[in-house]
Amino acid sequence: MRFFEPWWVRESHISVPLGLGELKLLHLSDLHAEPMPLGFLREQIDRALAWNPDFICVTGDFITTKYERWDEYAAMLAKLSAAAPTFASLGNHDGGRWARFHGYSDTSLVRSMLERANIALLHNAQERLEIRGRALRLVGLGDDWANEVEPVRAFGRGPSTVRDGPEPVIVLSHNPDTKEELAPFAWDLMLCGHTHGGQLSLPVLGEPFLPVRDKRFVRGLYRWESRWIHITAGLGSLHKARFNCRPEISYLTLT
Numbered sequence: 001m002r003f004f005e006p007w008w009v010r011e012s013h014i015s016v017p018l019g020l021g022e023l024k025l026l027h028l029s030d031l032h033a034e035p036m037p038l039g040f041l042r043e044q045i046d047r048a049l050a051w052n053p054d055f056i057c058v059t060g061d062f063i064t065t066k067y068e069r070w071d072e073y074a075a076m077l078a079k080l081s082a083a084a085p086t087f088a089s090l091g092n093h094d095g096g097r098w099a100r101f102h103g104y105s106d107t108s109l110v111r112s113m114l115e116r117a118n119i120a121l122l123h124n125a126q127e128r129l130e131i132r133g134r135a136l137r138l139v140g141l142g143d144d145w146a147n148e149v150e151p152v153r154a155f156g157r158g159p160s161t162v163r164d165g166p167e168p169v170i171v172l173s174h175n176p177d178t179k180e181e182l183a184p185f186a187w188d189l190m191l192c193g194h195t196h197g198g199q200l201s202l203p204v205l206g207e208p209f210l211p212v213r214d215k216r217f218v219r220g221l222y223r224w225e226s227r228w229i230h231i232t233a234g235l236g237s238l239h240k241a242r243f244n245c246r247p248e249i250s251y252l253t254l255t
């Protein structure tokens with residue numbers, strides 16, 4: 001649980017039919033620098049970039065609790081943005097209301113690190129992208145446990161499932177429990193982390209520590225209300241422990 005599995009990273013290749021004709025999206029999440037050592041994360045990032053993604057999304061939990069090695073961390077994450085346009089959303093551990101109970105509530109340190117790493121934080125904000133002649137829209141939400149999910153601000157309009165343009169819409173939202181709140185808006189694929197795939201997946205008991213209300217959504221690609229939801233098990237592990245639930249680099253081919 002501690003000495004082997006948290007370091008035994010699974011590389012998952014998944015196709016998502018979005019009408020985009022083979023765009024390569026690297027989906028990472030839950031790096032949890034401390035307890036995860038930067039050396040381990042650096043190795044995984046190098047490995048993931050060998051796939052040559054067209055763009056990269058990181059769905060939160062960059063840290064676990066108070067953190068200090070910001071310069072080194074920013075330099076490491078800058079490898080992502082040097083390889084391809086990189087976007088992020090925040091998780092519950094990155095500061096905000098929930099993190100206050102862990103002795104810190106300020107998201108500014110994570111925000112400024114992302115800025116230095118040239119990673120675009122989409123915090124209730126969106127961005128239109130064009131990659132190899134194909135357009136898509138990315139919409140990033142704040143974190144659910146921090147009570148910072150503001151879809152009207154993120155989508156730039158009131159609830160409507162009529163889309164603004166023909167391009168597919170990809171949502172970055174740390175916690176998959178936000179899906180119902182986002183359902184009245186137009187999107188095609190939601191990228192999430194947060195669950196760590198359950199982190200401990202036990203025979204008979206299943207995933208007793210799954211930190212979501214809707215226990216059906218654990219890891220992998222799901223079809224939900226004519227949309228797709230992808231939950232990656234994430235790279236890091238709380239308490240550096242995993243059982244029957246390897247950490248994950250997710251390679252999504254948007255076909």
Ligand SMILES: [Fe+2]
Nearest residue numbers: 030061091194
């Ligand atoms: Fe996490």
